[in-house]
Amino acid sequence: SLAGAVARWRQEGHIAVWLHIPILQSRFAAAAASQGFTFHHAEQGSSTLTLWLGEEPSRLPGYATHQVGVAGAVLDESTGKVLVVQDRNKTRNAWKFPGGLSNPGEDIGDTAVREVFEETGIKSEFKSILSIRQQHKHPGAFGKSDMYIICRLQPSSFTISFCQQECLRCEWMDLDELARTKHATPITSHVAKLLLYGYQEGFDKIDITMREFPAVYTGLFYKLYHRELPESYRNIT
Amino acid sequence: SLAGAVARWRQEGHIAVWLHIPILQSRFAAAAASQGFTFHHAEQGSSTLTLWLGEEPSRLPGYATHQVGVAGAVLDESTGKVLVVQDRNKTRNAWKFPGGLSNPGEDIGDTAVREVFEETGIKSEFKSILSIRQQHKHPGAFGKSDMYIICRLQPSSFTISFCQQECLRCEWMDLDELARTKHATPITSHVAKLLLYGYQEGFDKIDITMREFPAVYTGLFYKLYHRELPESYRNIT
Numbered sequence: 001s002l003a004g005a006v007a008r009w010r011q012e013g014h015i016a017v018w019l020h021i022p023i024l025q026s027r028f029a030a031a032a033a034s035q036g037f038t039f040h041h042a043e044q045g046s047s048t049l050t051l052w053l054g055e056e057p058s059r060l061p062g063y064a065t066h067q068v069g070v071a072g073a074v075l076d077e078s079t080g081k082v083l084v085v086q087d088r089n090k091t092r093n094a095w096k097f098p099g100g101l102s103n104p105g106e107d108i109g110d111t112a113v114r115e116v117f118e119e120t121g122i123k124s125e126f127k128s129i130l131s132i133r134q135q136h137k138h139p140g141a142f143g144k145s146d147m148y149i150i151c152r153l154q155p156s157s158f159t160i161s162f163c164q165q166e167c168l169r170c171e172w173m174d175l176d177e178l179a180r181t182k183h184a185t186p187i188t189s190h191v192a193k194l195l196l197y198g199y200q201e202g203f204d205k206i207d208i209t210m211r212e213f214p215a216v217y218t219g220l221f222y223k224l225y226h227r228e229l230p231e232s233y234r235n236i237t
Numbered sequence: 238s239l240a241g242a243v244a245r246w247r248q249e250g251h252i253a254v255w256l257h258i259p260i261l262q263s264r265f266a267a268a269a270a271s272q273g274f275t276f277h278h279a280e281q282g283s284s285t286l287t288l289w290l291g292e293e294p295s296r297l298p299g300y301a302t303h304q305v306g307v308a309g310a311v312l313d314e315s316t317g318k319v320l321v322v323q324d325r326n327k328t329r330n331a332w333k334f335p336g337g338l339s340n341p342g343e344d345i346g347d348t349a350v351r352e353v354f355e356e357t358g359i360k361s362e363f364k365s366i367l368s369i370r371q372q373h374k375h376p377g378a379f380g381k382s383d384m385y386i387i388c389r390l391q392p393s394s395f396t397i398s399f400c401q402q403e404c405l406r407c408e409w410m411d412l413d414e415l416a417r418t419k420h421a422t423p424i425t426s427h428v429a430k431l432l433l434y435g436y437q438e439g440f441d442k443i444d445i446t447m448r449e450f451p452a453v454y455t456g457l458f459y460k461l462y463h464r465e466l467p468e469s470y471r472n473i474t
Contacts, residue, residue, distance in 0.1 A: 023276060026266035033260040033282070041379065042279030043300075045270070048379075063280075064301040064381040065341050104302050105373040105382065131463035132369070132445075135452070136342040142278065142285075144301040145342065147384065179473050186450060187461065190471075194463055197470045206464050208369075208445060213423060215372070224424065226368040226431055227443050227464075233434045234427075236416050 002035050006051065015054035021047050066145045067138070070111040071099025072153040073195055074124050080199065081172035082192070083122055083155070084184075088168045095173065095184040097150060097191070107223060109210070112151040120170050121161030124153035128207035129225050131191050150191050152198075152207065175199060204228065239272050243288065252291035258284050303382045304375070307348040308336025309390040310432055311361050317436065318409035319429070320359055320392070321421075325405045332410065332421040334387060334428070344460060346447070349388040357407050358398030361390035365444035366462050368428050387428050389435075389444065412436060441465065 009017055019037060021028050023045045029037075037049040041063040052058040074083040074097075084095040098119040102111040109126030116124055131150045138146035162170035178184060179192040198206035209228055212221045246254055256274060258265050260282045266274075274286040278300040289295040311320040311334075321332040335356040339348040346363030353361055368387045375383035399407035415421060416429040435443035446465055449458045 023270040024267050026263040026270070029263035029266070029284075030261050033263070038281045039260060039279035039284060042276035042284050044275045047266075047276060047279050047284060061377070062304070062338060062341070063379060064304050065339065066303040066305055066384065067299070067301050068303055068382075068384070101299060102302065104299070107373075108371055129369070131461055132366070133459055133461045134345055135459050136344075140298070142300060145305075147303065147305070190450070190461065190466075191463070193470045193473055194466050196473070197466060206466075208464065213427070222370055222372050224368055224370045224427065226428070227445065229427075229431050229434060233430045236430055236433070 002031055006035050006053075010053045015052070016060060017051045017053065019049040019051075021049065023047065064144075066134075066147050067141045068102045068108070068111070069099060069146060069148045070102055070108055070115065071097040071148070071150045072112040072116040072124060073097050073130060073150055073191060074116055074122060074153045074155050075175060075195060075199065076155055076158065076172065077199070079172070080175050082175045082178055082195065083116070083120055083160075084171060084173050084178060084188075085119060085162065085167045086169040088164075088166060090168075093168065093183070094188070095178060095181065096188045098167075098170075099150075108149055108225075109151060109223075112149075112153055116153060119163050119166055121157075121159070122155055123157040124155045126210075127152045127154050128203070128209050130194060130206060130208070131187075133187060148187075150187075152195065152203070239268055243272050243290075247290045252289070253297060254288045254290065256286040258286065260284065301381075303371075303384050304378045305339040305345070305348070306336060306383060306385045307339055307345055307352065308334040308385070308387045309349040309353040309361060310334050310367060310387055310428060311353055311359060311390045311392050312412060312432060312436065313392055313395065313409065314436070316409070317412050319412045319415055319432065320353070320357055320397075321408060321410050321415060321425075322356060322399065322404045323406040325401075325403060327405075330405065330420070331425070332415065332418065333425045335404075335407070336387075345386055345462075346388060346460075349386075349390055353390060356400050356403055358394075358396070359392055360394040361392045363447075364389045364391050365440070365446050367431060367443060367445070368424075370424060385424075387424075389432065389440070 037051045040048045040050040085098045086093045098116045100115040130152050133148040136145045179196045208225050210223050210225050215222050274288045277285045277287045322335045323330045335353045337352040367389050370385040372383045416433045445462050447460050447462050452459050
Protein backbone atom coordinates (compact mmCIF):
# COMPACT_ATOMS: atom_id res chain seq x y z
CA SER A 1 0.00 0.00 0.00
CA LEU A 2 1.00 3.65 -0.43
CA ALA A 3 0.68 4.20 3.34
CA GLY A 4 3.20 1.39 3.94
CA ALA A 5 5.56 2.75 1.29
CA VAL A 6 5.48 6.25 2.81
CA ALA A 7 6.25 4.84 6.28
CA ARG A 8 9.20 2.92 4.82
CA TRP A 9 10.56 5.94 2.89
CA ARG A 10 10.33 8.03 6.06
CA GLN A 11 12.18 5.33 8.03
CA GLU A 12 14.88 5.14 5.35
CA GLY A 13 15.52 8.87 5.82
CA HIS A 14 14.07 10.16 2.55
CA ILE A 15 12.99 13.77 2.92
CA ALA A 16 10.72 14.17 -0.10
CA VAL A 17 8.60 12.00 -2.40
CA TRP A 18 7.53 12.95 -5.92
CA LEU A 19 4.71 11.21 -7.80
CA HIS A 20 4.05 11.61 -11.53
CA ILE A 21 0.53 10.51 -12.44
CA PRO A 22 -0.94 10.28 -15.95
CA ILE A 23 -4.33 12.05 -16.06
CA LEU A 24 -6.22 8.82 -16.88
CA GLN A 25 -4.82 7.31 -13.64
CA SER A 26 -5.88 10.30 -11.55
CA ARG A 27 -7.64 8.09 -8.96
CA PHE A 28 -4.10 7.55 -7.59
CA ALA A 29 -3.88 11.31 -6.93
CA ALA A 30 -6.89 11.02 -4.61
CA ALA A 31 -5.31 8.01 -2.87
CA ALA A 32 -2.02 9.90 -2.49
CA ALA A 33 -3.82 12.97 -1.14
CA SER A 34 -5.27 10.87 1.66
CA GLN A 35 -1.61 10.14 2.62
CA GLY A 36 -0.78 13.86 2.67
CA PHE A 37 0.45 14.41 -0.90
CA THR A 38 -0.52 17.66 -2.62
CA PHE A 39 -0.28 18.86 -6.22
CA HIS A 40 3.06 20.43 -7.15
CA HIS A 41 1.85 21.13 -10.69
CA ALA A 42 -0.04 19.61 -13.60
CA GLU A 43 0.05 20.20 -17.31
CA GLN A 44 -1.82 18.61 -20.23
CA GLY A 45 -1.83 14.86 -19.62
CA SER A 46 -0.13 14.45 -16.25
CA SER A 47 0.16 15.75 -12.72
CA THR A 48 3.05 15.84 -10.26
CA LEU A 49 2.45 15.47 -6.53
CA THR A 50 4.84 15.95 -3.63
CA LEU A 51 5.11 14.98 0.00
CA TRP A 52 7.71 16.52 2.31
CA LEU A 53 8.97 13.97 4.87
CA GLY A 54 11.68 16.06 6.56
CA GLU A 55 11.44 17.22 10.18
CA GLU A 56 12.43 20.79 9.30
CA PRO A 57 10.25 23.17 7.21
CA SER A 58 9.77 22.08 3.60
CA ARG A 59 12.54 22.97 1.15
CA LEU A 60 10.56 21.69 -1.83
CA PRO A 61 11.15 23.92 -4.87
CA GLY A 62 8.14 25.87 -6.12
CA TYR A 63 6.74 25.97 -9.63
CA ALA A 64 6.53 28.79 -12.19
CA THR A 65 5.14 31.90 -10.46
CA HIS A 66 4.89 34.43 -13.30
CA GLN A 67 3.27 34.93 -16.65
CA VAL A 68 5.14 37.33 -18.95
CA GLY A 69 3.29 39.91 -21.03
CA VAL A 70 5.15 41.97 -23.63
CA ALA A 71 4.05 45.09 -25.50
CA GLY A 72 5.72 46.91 -28.37
CA ALA A 73 6.16 50.69 -28.56
CA VAL A 74 6.62 50.94 -32.34
CA LEU A 75 7.93 54.40 -33.23
CA ASP A 76 8.16 55.66 -36.80
CA GLU A 77 11.15 58.00 -36.38
CA SER A 78 10.54 59.75 -39.70
CA THR A 79 7.09 61.03 -38.60
CA GLY A 80 7.30 60.90 -34.79
CA LYS A 81 4.20 58.70 -34.71
CA VAL A 82 3.74 55.65 -32.50
CA LEU A 83 1.44 52.65 -32.99
CA VAL A 84 -1.44 52.43 -30.48
CA VAL A 85 -4.56 50.30 -30.06
CA GLN A 86 -7.76 50.26 -28.03
CA ASP A 87 -8.89 46.85 -26.77
CA ARG A 88 -12.29 45.59 -27.72
CA ASN A 89 -14.37 44.45 -24.70
CA LYS A 90 -13.14 47.10 -22.25
CA THR A 91 -15.48 49.45 -20.41
CA ARG A 92 -13.07 52.37 -20.72
CA ASN A 93 -11.52 53.00 -24.13
CA ALA A 94 -7.89 53.82 -23.38
CA TRP A 95 -4.99 53.86 -25.84
CA LYS A 96 -2.21 51.38 -25.19
CA PHE A 97 0.69 49.69 -26.95
CA PRO A 98 -0.19 46.43 -28.73
CA GLY A 99 1.02 43.31 -26.92
CA GLY A 100 0.11 40.05 -25.23
CA LEU A 101 1.33 37.04 -23.30
CA SER A 102 4.54 35.29 -24.29
CA ASN A 103 4.26 31.73 -25.54
CA PRO A 104 6.22 29.00 -23.74
CA GLY A 105 9.88 29.20 -24.78
CA GLU A 106 9.52 32.55 -26.56
CA ASP A 107 12.07 35.38 -26.11
CA ILE A 108 10.85 38.79 -24.91
CA GLY A 109 11.60 40.62 -28.17
CA ASP A 110 10.01 37.86 -30.26
CA THR A 111 6.78 38.11 -28.26
CA ALA A 112 6.65 41.87 -28.84
CA VAL A 113 7.22 41.55 -32.61
CA ARG A 114 4.71 38.68 -32.95
CA GLU A 115 1.96 40.34 -30.90
CA VAL A 116 2.36 43.67 -32.71
CA PHE A 117 2.05 41.88 -36.05
CA GLU A 118 -0.95 39.77 -34.97
CA GLU A 119 -2.85 42.76 -33.57
CA THR A 120 -1.96 45.47 -36.08
CA GLY A 121 -0.40 43.89 -39.19
CA ILE A 122 2.73 46.01 -38.70
CA LYS A 123 6.14 44.34 -39.11
CA SER A 124 8.90 45.50 -36.78
CA GLU A 125 12.28 44.78 -35.25
CA PHE A 126 13.28 44.64 -31.56
CA LYS A 127 15.55 47.50 -30.42
CA SER A 128 15.52 47.52 -26.59
CA ILE A 129 13.54 47.05 -23.40
CA LEU A 130 12.03 50.29 -22.05
CA SER A 131 10.28 49.19 -18.85
CA ILE A 132 9.42 46.25 -16.61
CA ARG A 133 6.41 46.05 -14.28
CA GLN A 134 5.72 43.34 -11.71
CA GLN A 135 2.21 42.74 -10.32
CA HIS A 136 1.02 40.01 -7.97
CA LYS A 137 -2.24 38.04 -7.63
CA HIS A 138 -3.02 39.17 -11.15
CA PRO A 139 -6.70 38.63 -12.08
CA GLY A 140 -5.76 37.50 -15.60
CA ALA A 141 -3.11 35.08 -14.33
CA PHE A 142 -5.10 32.61 -12.20
CA GLY A 143 -3.84 34.37 -9.06
CA LYS A 144 -0.19 34.18 -10.16
CA SER A 145 2.14 37.14 -10.73
CA ASP A 146 2.55 39.08 -13.94
CA MET A 147 5.68 40.56 -15.46
CA TYR A 148 4.79 43.17 -18.08
CA ILE A 149 7.61 44.37 -20.33
CA ILE A 150 7.41 47.19 -22.88
CA CYS A 151 9.93 47.05 -25.74
CA ARG A 152 11.02 49.68 -28.23
CA LEU A 153 10.46 48.41 -31.78
CA GLN A 154 11.38 49.87 -35.16
CA PRO A 155 8.71 49.45 -37.86
CA SER A 156 9.57 47.99 -41.26
CA SER A 157 6.00 48.24 -42.64
CA PHE A 158 3.47 51.00 -42.12
CA THR A 159 0.02 49.97 -43.43
CA ILE A 160 -2.25 49.02 -40.53
CA SER A 161 -4.50 45.98 -40.87
CA PHE A 162 -5.71 45.37 -37.35
CA CYS A 163 -7.33 42.33 -35.73
CA GLN A 164 -11.07 43.13 -35.41
CA GLN A 165 -11.47 40.42 -32.76
CA GLU A 166 -8.97 41.98 -30.36
CA CYS A 167 -8.94 45.69 -31.23
CA LEU A 168 -11.59 48.37 -31.45
CA ARG A 169 -9.23 50.98 -32.91
CA CYS A 170 -5.64 51.08 -34.11
CA GLU A 171 -3.70 54.09 -35.39
CA TRP A 172 -0.37 55.86 -35.77
CA MET A 173 -0.58 58.65 -33.15
CA ASP A 174 1.78 61.60 -32.59
CA LEU A 175 4.07 60.48 -29.76
CA ASP A 176 3.74 63.96 -28.26
CA GLU A 177 -0.06 63.57 -28.24
CA LEU A 178 0.13 60.11 -26.62
CA ALA A 179 2.39 61.56 -23.90
CA ARG A 180 -0.26 64.24 -23.14
CA THR A 181 -3.65 62.56 -23.68
CA LYS A 182 -5.87 61.56 -20.74
CA HIS A 183 -7.20 58.70 -22.89
CA ALA A 184 -4.31 56.30 -22.27
CA THR A 185 -3.59 53.81 -19.49
CA PRO A 186 -1.25 55.29 -16.83
CA ILE A 187 1.66 53.01 -17.78
CA THR A 188 1.23 53.83 -21.50
CA SER A 189 1.22 57.51 -20.68
CA HIS A 190 4.37 57.19 -18.57
CA VAL A 191 6.30 55.10 -21.09
CA ALA A 192 5.20 57.49 -23.88
CA LYS A 193 6.95 60.29 -21.93
CA LEU A 194 10.05 58.10 -21.60
CA LEU A 195 9.98 57.34 -25.33
CA LEU A 196 9.53 61.04 -26.14
CA TYR A 197 12.62 61.80 -24.03
CA GLY A 198 14.56 59.22 -26.04
CA TYR A 199 13.21 60.46 -29.37
CA GLN A 200 14.21 64.04 -28.59
CA GLU A 201 17.52 63.48 -26.74
CA GLY A 202 18.77 60.11 -28.00
CA PHE A 203 17.60 56.53 -27.44
CA ASP A 204 20.83 55.86 -25.52
CA LYS A 205 19.11 57.79 -22.67
CA ILE A 206 16.26 55.27 -22.37
CA ASP A 207 17.34 51.90 -23.81
CA ILE A 208 18.00 48.72 -21.86
CA THR A 209 19.91 46.85 -24.53
CA MET A 210 20.42 43.17 -25.24
CA ARG A 211 23.56 41.07 -25.61
CA GLU A 212 23.83 37.34 -26.32
CA PHE A 213 26.08 35.05 -24.30
CA PRO A 214 26.88 31.35 -24.61
CA ALA A 215 25.37 29.32 -21.76
CA VAL A 216 28.06 27.31 -19.95
CA TYR A 217 26.49 23.88 -19.82
CA THR A 218 23.98 23.72 -22.69
CA GLY A 219 26.00 25.35 -25.48
CA LEU A 220 22.92 27.47 -26.24
CA PHE A 221 22.90 31.27 -26.19
CA TYR A 222 21.03 33.36 -23.68
CA LYS A 223 20.00 36.99 -23.81
CA LEU A 224 21.12 39.43 -21.15
CA TYR A 225 19.50 42.88 -20.90
CA HIS A 226 21.27 45.78 -19.17
CA ARG A 227 22.52 49.33 -19.66
CA GLU A 228 25.15 49.82 -22.39
CA LEU A 229 28.65 48.85 -21.15
CA PRO A 230 31.60 50.62 -22.83
CA GLU A 231 34.05 48.43 -24.77
CA SER A 232 36.88 49.38 -22.40
CA TYR A 233 35.04 47.79 -19.46
CA ARG A 234 33.77 44.76 -21.41
CA ASN A 235 37.34 43.79 -22.26
CA ILE A 236 38.80 43.96 -18.75
CA THR A 237 40.75 40.78 -17.96
CA SER B 238 -23.16 11.91 -17.78
CA LEU B 239 -20.18 14.16 -18.59
CA ALA B 240 -20.25 13.02 -22.23
CA GLY B 241 -23.89 14.15 -22.48
CA ALA B 242 -23.11 17.48 -20.81
CA VAL B 243 -20.21 18.16 -23.20
CA ALA B 244 -22.44 17.41 -26.21
CA ARG B 245 -25.07 19.82 -24.85
CA TRP B 246 -22.50 22.58 -24.13
CA ARG B 247 -21.15 22.23 -27.65
CA GLN B 248 -24.68 22.43 -29.11
CA GLU B 249 -25.42 25.53 -27.02
CA GLY B 250 -22.41 27.24 -28.62
CA HIS B 251 -20.06 27.26 -25.62
CA ILE B 252 -16.45 27.41 -26.77
CA ALA B 253 -14.62 26.33 -23.61
CA VAL B 254 -15.29 24.33 -20.45
CA TRP B 255 -13.37 24.65 -17.18
CA LEU B 256 -13.47 22.07 -14.39
CA HIS B 257 -12.15 22.64 -10.87
CA ILE B 258 -11.59 19.35 -9.07
CA PRO B 259 -10.55 18.92 -5.41
CA ILE B 260 -7.61 16.51 -5.16
CA LEU B 261 -9.61 13.94 -3.16
CA GLN B 262 -12.14 13.79 -6.05
CA SER B 263 -9.40 13.26 -8.66
CA ARG B 264 -11.17 10.23 -10.15
CA PHE B 265 -13.32 12.84 -11.95
CA ALA B 266 -10.14 14.13 -13.66
CA ALA B 267 -9.66 10.67 -15.20
CA ALA B 268 -13.30 10.60 -16.31
CA ALA B 269 -12.99 14.11 -17.78
CA ALA B 270 -9.76 13.15 -19.58
CA SER B 271 -11.62 10.35 -21.37
CA GLN B 272 -13.89 13.15 -22.75
CA GLY B 273 -10.87 15.12 -23.99
CA PHE B 274 -10.20 17.40 -21.01
CA THR B 275 -6.57 18.11 -20.10
CA PHE B 276 -4.91 19.72 -17.08
CA HIS B 277 -4.63 23.51 -17.27
CA HIS B 278 -2.86 23.65 -13.90
CA ALA B 279 -2.96 22.22 -10.38
CA GLU B 280 -1.77 23.54 -7.06
CA GLN B 281 -1.94 22.14 -3.53
CA GLY B 282 -5.42 20.67 -3.06
CA SER B 283 -7.07 21.15 -6.44
CA SER B 284 -6.66 20.88 -10.19
CA THR B 285 -8.19 22.82 -13.07
CA LEU B 286 -8.97 21.11 -16.37
CA THR B 287 -10.03 22.62 -19.68
CA LEU B 288 -11.69 21.54 -22.88
CA TRP B 289 -11.78 23.76 -25.97
CA LEU B 290 -15.03 23.33 -27.91
CA GLY B 291 -14.53 26.00 -30.56
CA GLU B 292 -14.09 25.18 -34.27
CA GLU B 293 -11.09 27.51 -34.61
CA PRO B 294 -7.69 26.93 -32.91
CA SER B 295 -7.80 27.13 -29.10
CA ARG B 296 -7.65 30.59 -27.56
CA LEU B 297 -7.47 29.21 -24.03
CA PRO B 298 -5.13 31.32 -21.90
CA GLY B 299 -1.95 29.65 -20.70
CA TYR B 300 -0.65 29.37 -17.16
CA ALA B 301 2.45 30.84 -15.48
CA THR B 302 5.47 30.19 -17.71
CA HIS B 303 8.38 31.61 -15.68
CA GLN B 304 10.09 31.25 -12.36
CA VAL B 305 11.92 34.38 -11.21
CA GLY B 306 15.36 34.18 -9.61
CA VAL B 307 16.94 37.27 -8.06
CA ALA B 308 20.53 37.86 -6.95
CA GLY B 309 22.02 40.79 -5.05
CA ALA B 310 25.28 42.53 -5.99
CA VAL B 311 26.01 44.07 -2.57
CA LEU B 312 28.75 46.68 -2.92
CA ASP B 313 30.45 48.30 0.04
CA GLU B 314 31.27 51.67 -1.53
CA SER B 315 33.69 52.63 1.24
CA THR B 316 36.01 49.67 0.50
CA GLY B 317 35.11 48.78 -3.13
CA LYS B 318 34.37 45.22 -2.02
CA VAL B 319 31.42 43.15 -3.19
CA LEU B 320 29.73 40.19 -1.49
CA VAL B 321 30.23 36.84 -3.27
CA VAL B 322 29.49 33.18 -2.53
CA GLN B 323 30.36 29.75 -3.85
CA ASP B 324 27.52 27.21 -3.91
CA ARG B 325 27.91 23.97 -2.03
CA ASN B 326 27.15 20.89 -4.21
CA LYS B 327 28.58 22.24 -7.45
CA THR B 328 31.29 20.46 -9.41
CA ARG B 329 33.03 23.69 -10.37
CA ASN B 330 33.63 26.24 -7.62
CA ALA B 331 32.77 29.58 -9.18
CA TRP B 332 32.09 32.87 -7.42
CA LYS B 333 28.63 34.34 -7.85
CA PHE B 334 26.28 36.83 -6.25
CA PRO B 335 24.03 35.41 -3.50
CA GLY B 336 20.41 34.92 -4.58
CA GLY B 337 17.54 32.52 -5.11
CA LEU B 338 13.99 32.05 -6.32
CA SER B 339 11.31 34.60 -5.50
CA ASN B 340 8.46 33.46 -3.28
CA PRO B 341 4.89 33.79 -4.59
CA GLY B 342 3.80 37.44 -4.35
CA GLU B 343 7.27 38.76 -3.51
CA ASP B 344 8.69 41.90 -5.17
CA ILE B 345 12.02 41.65 -7.02
CA GLY B 346 13.97 43.84 -4.59
CA ASP B 347 12.53 42.04 -1.56
CA THR B 348 13.67 38.67 -2.92
CA ALA B 349 17.21 40.01 -3.39
CA VAL B 350 17.39 41.44 0.15
CA ARG B 351 15.87 38.29 1.72
CA GLU B 352 18.10 35.84 -0.17
CA VAL B 353 21.26 37.83 0.55
CA PHE B 354 20.39 37.86 4.25
CA GLU B 355 19.49 34.14 4.37
CA GLU B 356 22.67 33.08 2.57
CA THR B 357 25.22 35.50 4.01
CA GLY B 358 23.75 37.21 7.10
CA ILE B 359 24.31 40.62 5.49
CA LYS B 360 21.52 43.22 5.72
CA SER B 361 21.03 45.45 2.69
CA GLU B 362 18.74 47.82 0.84
CA PHE B 363 17.52 47.67 -2.77
CA LYS B 364 18.97 50.38 -5.06
CA SER B 365 18.31 49.31 -8.67
CA ILE B 366 18.09 46.50 -11.20
CA LEU B 367 21.36 45.89 -13.09
CA SER B 368 20.49 43.05 -15.48
CA ILE B 369 17.78 40.66 -16.65
CA ARG B 370 18.39 37.25 -18.23
CA GLN B 371 15.77 34.99 -19.80
CA GLN B 372 16.38 31.25 -20.28
CA HIS B 373 13.97 28.59 -21.54
CA LYS B 374 13.44 24.89 -20.73
CA HIS B 375 15.41 25.54 -17.57
CA PRO B 376 16.56 22.31 -15.87
CA GLY B 377 15.81 23.72 -12.43
CA ALA B 378 12.34 24.92 -13.41
CA PHE B 379 10.51 21.70 -14.39
CA GLY B 380 11.05 22.60 -18.05
CA LYS B 381 9.60 26.10 -17.64
CA SER B 382 11.43 29.37 -18.34
CA ASP B 383 13.62 31.29 -15.93
CA MET B 384 13.96 35.03 -15.49
CA TYR B 385 17.15 35.85 -13.56
CA ILE B 386 17.51 39.41 -12.28
CA ILE B 387 20.60 40.90 -10.62
CA CYS B 388 19.98 43.89 -8.34
CA ARG B 389 22.37 46.47 -6.91
CA LEU B 390 22.08 46.48 -3.11
CA GLN B 391 23.66 48.75 -0.49
CA PRO B 392 24.83 46.94 2.65
CA SER B 393 23.81 48.13 6.12
CA SER B 394 25.71 45.40 7.99
CA PHE B 395 29.13 43.93 7.22
CA THR B 396 29.81 40.83 9.35
CA ILE B 397 29.34 37.68 7.29
CA SER B 398 27.56 34.70 8.86
CA PHE B 399 26.86 32.44 5.93
CA CYS B 400 24.48 29.49 5.53
CA GLN B 401 26.61 26.32 5.69
CA GLN B 402 23.87 24.31 4.01
CA GLU B 403 23.83 26.43 0.85
CA CYS B 404 27.30 27.97 0.64
CA LEU B 405 30.81 26.58 0.60
CA ARG B 406 32.47 30.00 0.84
CA CYS B 407 31.35 33.60 1.27
CA GLU B 408 33.51 36.73 1.31
CA TRP B 409 33.85 40.43 0.58
CA MET B 410 35.97 40.49 -2.62
CA ASP B 411 37.56 43.48 -4.38
CA LEU B 412 35.13 44.37 -7.18
CA ASP B 413 38.09 44.87 -9.47
CA GLU B 414 39.28 41.31 -8.69
CA LEU B 415 35.79 39.85 -9.32
CA ALA B 416 35.68 41.62 -12.71
CA ARG B 417 39.00 39.97 -13.67
CA THR B 418 38.94 36.49 -12.09
CA LYS B 419 38.41 33.35 -14.19
CA HIS B 420 36.77 31.77 -11.14
CA ALA B 421 33.36 33.35 -11.58
CA THR B 422 30.32 32.38 -13.64
CA PRO B 423 30.21 34.28 -16.97
CA ILE B 424 27.19 36.36 -15.98
CA THR B 425 28.77 37.27 -12.62
CA SER B 426 31.93 38.31 -14.41
CA HIS B 427 29.99 40.45 -16.89
CA VAL B 428 27.81 42.14 -14.27
CA ALA B 429 30.91 42.75 -12.11
CA LYS B 430 32.36 44.76 -15.03
CA LEU B 431 29.08 46.69 -15.31
CA LEU B 432 29.13 47.38 -11.55
CA LEU B 433 32.78 48.47 -11.74
CA TYR B 434 31.84 50.93 -14.50
CA GLY B 435 29.10 52.34 -12.25
CA TYR B 436 31.37 52.46 -9.19
CA GLN B 437 34.04 54.39 -11.10
CA GLU B 438 31.87 56.65 -13.28
CA GLY B 439 28.57 56.93 -11.41
CA PHE B 440 25.71 54.51 -10.73
CA ASP B 441 23.47 56.66 -12.96
CA LYS B 442 25.37 55.00 -15.85
CA ILE B 443 24.19 51.49 -14.92
CA ASP B 444 21.00 51.70 -12.84
CA ILE B 445 17.52 50.66 -13.95
CA THR B 446 15.57 52.46 -11.26
CA MET B 447 12.18 51.82 -9.66
CA ARG B 448 9.11 54.02 -9.31
CA GLU B 449 5.80 53.17 -7.67
CA PHE B 450 2.46 53.86 -9.36
CA PRO B 451 -1.12 53.40 -8.21
CA ALA B 452 -2.87 50.56 -10.07
CA VAL B 453 -6.08 51.79 -11.70
CA TYR B 454 -8.56 49.15 -10.59
CA THR B 455 -7.17 47.62 -7.39
CA GLY B 456 -5.99 50.76 -5.57
CA LEU B 457 -2.73 48.92 -4.88
CA PHE B 458 0.68 50.20 -5.95
CA TYR B 459 2.86 48.57 -8.55
CA LYS B 460 6.55 48.93 -9.24
CA LEU B 461 7.80 50.05 -12.62
CA TYR B 462 11.50 49.72 -13.51
CA HIS B 463 13.08 51.83 -16.26
CA ARG B 464 15.85 54.34 -17.00
CA GLU B 465 15.73 57.60 -15.05
CA LEU B 466 13.24 60.07 -16.59
CA PRO B 467 13.95 63.79 -16.03
CA GLU B 468 11.34 65.75 -14.06
CA SER B 469 10.64 67.98 -17.09
CA TYR B 470 9.41 64.96 -19.08
CA ARG B 471 7.56 63.32 -16.19
CA ASN B 472 5.39 66.41 -15.77
CA ILE B 473 4.32 66.82 -19.41
CA THR B 474 0.54 67.25 -19.63
